[in-house]
Amino acid sequence: xxxxxxxxxxxxxxxxxxxxxxxxxxxxxxxxxxxxxxxxxxxxxxxxxxxxxxxxxxxxxxxxxxxxxxxxxxxxxxxxxxxxxxxxxxxxxxxxxxxxxxxxxxxxxxxxxxxxxxxxxxxxxxxxxxxxxxxxxxxxxxxxxxxxxxxxxxxxxxxxxxxxxxxxxxxxxxxxxxxxxxxxxxxxxxxxxxxxxxxxxxxxxxxxxxxxxxxxxxxxxxxxxxxxxxxxxxxxxxxxxxxxxxxxxxxxxxxxxxxxxxxxxxxxxxxxxxxxxxxxxxxxxxxxxxxxxxxxxxxxxxxxxxxxxxxxxxxxxxxxxxxxxxxxxxxxxxxxxxxxxxxxxxxxxxxxxxxxxxxxxxxxxxxxxxxxxxxxxxxxxxxxxxxxxxxxxxxxxxxxxxxxxxxxxxxxxxxxxxxxxxxxxxxxxxxxxxxxxxxxxxxxxxxxxxxxxxxxxxxxxxxxxxxxxxxxxxxxxxxxxxxxxxxxxxxxxxxxxxxxxxxxxxxxxxxxxxxxxxxxxxxxxxxxxxxxxxxx
Amino acid sequence: xxxxxxxxxxxxxxxxxxxxxxxxxxxxxxxxxxxxxxxxxxxxxxxxxxxxxxxxxxxxxxxxxxxxxxxxxxxxxxxxxxxxxxxxxxxxxxxxxxxxxxxxxxxxxxxxxxxxxxxxxxxxxxxxxxxxxxxxxxxxxxxxxxxxxxxxxxxxxxxxxxxxxxxxxxxxxxxxxxxxxxxxxxxxxxxxxxxxxxxxxxxxxxxxxxxxxxxxxxxxxxxxxxxxxxxxxxxxxxxxxxxxxxxxxxxxxxxxxxxxxxxxxxxxxxxxxxxxxxxxxxxxxxxxxxxxxxxxxxxxxxxxxxxxxxxxxxxxxxxxxxxxxxxxxxxxxxxxxxxxxxxxxxxxxxxxxxxxxxxxxxxxxxxxxxxxxxxx
Numbered sequence: 052x053x054x055x056x057x058x059x060x061x062x063x064x065x066x067x068x069x070x071x072x073x074x075x076x077x078x079x080x081x082x083x084x085x086x087x088x089x090x091x092x093x094x095x096x097x098x099x100x101x102x103x104x105x106x107x108x109x110x111x112x113x114x115x116x117x118x119x120x121x122x123x124x125x126x127x128x129x130x131x132x133x134x135x136x137x138x139x140x141x142x143x144x145x146x147x148x149x150x151x152x153x154x155x156x157x158x159x160x161x162x163x164x165x166x167x168x169x170x171x172x173x174x175x176x177x178x179x180x181x182x183x184x185x186x187x188x189x190x191x192x193x194x195x196x197x198x199x200x201x202x203x204x205x206x207x208x209x210x211x212x213x214x215x216x217x218x219x220x221x222x223x224x225x226x227x228x229x230x231x232x233x234x235x236x237x238x239x240x241x242x243x244x245x246x247x248x249x250x251x252x253x254x255x256x257x258x259x260x261x262x263x264x265x266x267x268x269x270x271x272x273x274x275x276x277x278x279x280x281x282x283x284x285x286x287x288x289x290x291x292x293x294x295x296x297x298x299x300x301x302x303x304x305x306x307x308x309x310x311x312x313x314x315x316x317x318x319x320x321x322x323x324x325x326x327x328x329x330x331x332x333x334x335x336x337x338x339x340x341x342x343x344x345x346x347x348x349x350x351x352x353x354x355x356x357x358x359x360x361x362x363x364x365x366x367x368x369x370x371x372x373x374x375x376x377x378x379x380x381x382x383x384x385x386x387x388x389x390x391x392x393x394x395x396x397x398x399x400x401x402x403x404x405x406x407x408x409x410x411x412x413x414x415x416x417x418x419x420x421x422x423x424x425x426x427x428x429x430x431x432x433x434x435x436x437x438x439x440x441x442x443x444x445x446x447x448x449x450x451x452x453x454x455x456x457x458x459x460x461x462x463x464x465x466x467x468x469x470x471x472x473x474x475x476x477x478x479x480x481x482x483x484x485x486x487x488x489x490x491x492x493x494x495x496x497x498x499x500x501x502x503x504x505x506x507x508x509x510x511x512x513x514x515x516x517x518x519x520x521x522x523x524x525x526x527x528x529x530x531x532x533x534x535x536x537x538x539x540x541x542x543x544x545x546x547x548x549x550x551x552x553x554x555x556x557x558x559x560x561x562x563x564x565x566x567x568x569x570x571x572x573x574x575x576x577x578x579x580x581x582x583x584x585x586x587x
Numbered sequence: 588x589x590x591x592x593x594x595x596x597x598x599x600x601x602x603x604x605x606x607x608x609x610x611x612x613x614x615x616x617x618x619x620x621x622x623x624x625x626x627x628x629x630x631x632x633x634x635x636x637x638x639x640x641x642x643x644x645x646x647x648x649x650x651x652x653x654x655x656x657x658x659x660x661x662x663x664x665x666x667x668x669x670x671x672x673x674x675x676x677x678x679x680x681x682x683x684x685x686x687x688x689x690x691x692x693x694x695x696x697x698x699x700x701x702x703x704x705x706x707x708x709x710x711x712x713x714x715x716x717x718x719x720x721x722x723x724x725x726x727x728x729x730x731x732x733x734x735x736x737x738x739x740x741x742x743x744x745x746x747x748x749x750x751x752x753x754x755x756x757x758x759x760x761x762x763x764x765x766x767x768x769x770x771x772x773x774x775x776x777x778x779x780x781x782x783x784x785x786x787x788x789x790x791x792x793x794x795x796x797x798x799x800x801x802x803x804x805x806x807x808x809x810x811x812x813x814x815x816x817x818x819x820x821x822x823x824x825x826x827x828x829x830x831x832x833x834x835x836x837x838x839x840x841x842x843x844x845x846x847x848x849x850x851x852x853x854x855x856x857x858x859x860x861x862x863x864x865x866x867x868x869x870x871x872x873x874x875x876x877x878x879x880x881x882x883x884x885x886x887x888x889x890x891x892x893x894x895x896x897x898x899x900x901x902x903x904x905x906x907x908x909x910x911x912x913x914x915x916x917x918x919x920x921x922x923x924x925x926x927x928x929x930x931x932x933x934x935x936x937x938x939x940x941x942x943x944x945x946x947x948x949x950x951x952x953x954x955x956x957x958x959x960x961x962x963x
Contacts, residue, residue: 337660379695404659503617515756
């Protein structure tokens with residue numbers, strides 16, 4: 052790491068300590084296995100996430116390849132179901148969540164003026180659990196019967212019919228859950244205990260706030276998922292009947308438990324994304340974030356509401372009318388705090404002094420498309436309309452607007468924004484903008500047309516479809532291949548930046564004002580703040 | 588290898604013919620023409636919300652794009668430093684809340700209407716089974732009629748060896764027949780895993796949950812054929828269990844009921860009859876094609892490891908009892924379903940006999956009486 056050498060030159064806040072032992076005495080692979088440094092761990096999270104993004108992406112391409120034309124061409128229906136299941140699980144648990152934990156690791160200590168995370172060794176362990184879970188998920192393809200073909204939601208009792216790949220998936224989910232819980236405890240402790248003097252909670256960068264709230268959501272929601280999959284495991288092997296009516300159980304119980312986790316999970320993914328956007332937009336508007344306090348309150352409100360709206364994923368299971376009405380009203384309420392956020396971001400830009408470098412472009416892409424995804428969410432929150440659209444491609448379009456145009460765009464914004472601080476070098480701005488525009492165009496090509504497919508009546512998770520859906524599916528598939536190739540450009544941009552980027556100044560973005568820009572040299576030294584700064 | 592090459596070439600060909608294919612089939616992009624009041628209400632509600640959303644969306648992003656245009660650094664705009672305004676923030680919290688209340692009223696009305704399944708004219712129980720639908724007329728005109736409804740699209744069309752028909756994947760052997768302008772109540776349940784029954788033209792969708800009964804209703808206002816598919820992932824053939832509802836006039840319905848009842852009476856099998864090998868095998872082949880072929884394949888080789896071969900298998904060549912039990916009760920924790928409730932003794936005897944005397948198997952005949960004896 053170049054930061055090792057450079058940290059000697061910047062002796063700012065270091066007081067001339069000896070830094071030869073930065074990496075705990077190991078080098079090569081052992082350095083990465085034994086590291087307890089928040090930056091090393093953050094880097095590993097981000098690379099792991101990118102690898103999983105590629106693996107999940109290849110599965111998405113397999114899905115789109117099969118759906119290019121009606122008829123079964125490349126895979127059998129069983130393989131198709133395995134792809135949709137693993138695409139979902141890998142993207143949610145392997146790509147998006149670790150990406151934001153990577154951001155948290157890198158940024159939170161630097162943003163609050165702390166030397167490292169509170170539990171450094173635990174941090175190492177939370178990361179190193181992930182490759183094992185990822186391996187289990189991928190291994191399940193090579194077991195007799197293959198990976199489970201049940202969808203990422205793992206609905207009972209279909210899960211009982213699956214082979215040993217299902218058990219590997221269940222264990223993978225357990226391990227991923229452990230990793231998330233340990234990581235979250237670390238983040239909560241770091242934020243609550245290790246802020247620099249004067250850094251009150253209400254002075255923290257909003258990214259830290261959104262992660263603090265996300266970490267609480269994770270601690271509350273992940274055990275619920277672990278419970279649901281454990282019950283599935285005992286139903287499969289130990290004769291319990293939690294989800295089997297013949298033994299007094301109820302298949303719908305699984306759905307309730309799953310979505311009690313699953314809806315907060317949506318915000319576990321979305322809130323850190325909001326955090327990144329709330330750093331990027333003010334920086335490129337050269338203006339403080341509008342309504343900081345109301346942003347904090349809105350984030351908290353979303354988090355609390357996220358626990359009382361889960362059954363809007365289940366309007367068609369046949370709830371009593373009062374249940375449907377309650378969940379409909381509660382769900383529409385989420386539009387209020389989410390609206391506040393969108394208004395605040397626009398108001399931040401209003402009368403600013405705007406420039407449009409790649410991070411800002413991705414942030415604007417996020418703002419526009421995430422809002423669109425939020426609005427289709429409002430459409431789906433209405434029971435009667437949802438009953439028409441539930442389990443169709445409309446839903447697929449809706450959640451990809453939130454997950455891809457929301458979370459992924461925000462992750463890209465974050466990477467371009469902080470890459471200079473992390474590597475000490477600038478990325479290629481022109482290529483970054485090409486990456487943005489291609490990503491934007493291909494994303495809409497894939498998913499905008501899927502709204503039409505859903506309204507016209509195409510169910511999701513089908514490997515073959517009636518002829519009337521052909522045109523939109525073709526457009527969507529072509530978009531998918533364009534999108535996939537474009538992400539190789541992203542890899543190239545990042546590698547080029549690391550190898551041969553121009554040296555970056557301490558504060559390459561004029562309007563950036565959090566501690567990592569104002570108090571730390573570029574690249575950020577291996578140990579951020581050995582003496583904590585005083586924040587006024 | 589050659590097959591893969593052929594697919595790649597056909598893929599490229601289709602790529603080229605994209606524009607042409609777009610014209611061959613009308614492009615569907617919106618809800619289907621409503622065929623009931625409920626579907627019309629849903630459509631109206633959707634349009635109402637959609638217009639509200641479009642207005643808000645355009646309004647908000649007009650501000651954003653205006654700022655992007657007018658407040659650029661490159662035109663020398665200097666950043667203001669304001670960062671809060673209580674009045675504005677209060678307004679944009681309260682106004683959306685009021686809009687939501689305005690939306691909630693019409694939505695609530697439709698929800699309540701949708702849930703009112705009281706006093707139907709005809710009640711039909713729909714059972715989702717991997718991978719077909721069973722219909723039982725339980726009340727009203729036609730009571731007692733029951734049949735199974737399965738995909739009739741030939742496998743050659745699915746695998747690309749024959750041109751695809753107009754109703755590709757949306758055609759069944761036995762359609763659900765209902766009279767126009769009558770309130771139809773559908774009870775849904777399932778035999779194995781969760782399925783979901785949906786007819787978009789009637790705004791009717793309800794999950795079919797094993798071990799539980801749920802209901803929905805619709806009142807079709809036009810005659811005709813309405814097509815749809817299962818909408819809850821239910822395993823391998825989830826994409827291949829369509830739903831077809833045929834709405835007819837009251838007269839035609841009465842005629843259909845009379846005819847169906849006659850057919851059902853004629854189809855009753857004499858359970859004590861002793862069958863010959865050939866007639867049993869011939870019947871078994873039909874049962875096999877309807878129930879087994881998707882997994883175990885026409886050549887009996889299956890698609891291992893999930894769907895094992897029958898040709899030369901221990902079960903299909905070993906003791907009869909084990910074979911009968913497997914078909915009757917299924918194999919727990921595998922994809923092998925229990926057929927005991929769907930098929931009668933004669934059908935099961937026929938299919939077991941067929942499996943024991945096809946391909947390389949030669950393991951003797953099974954009579955309906957033997958199946959009856961194995962039922963617990």
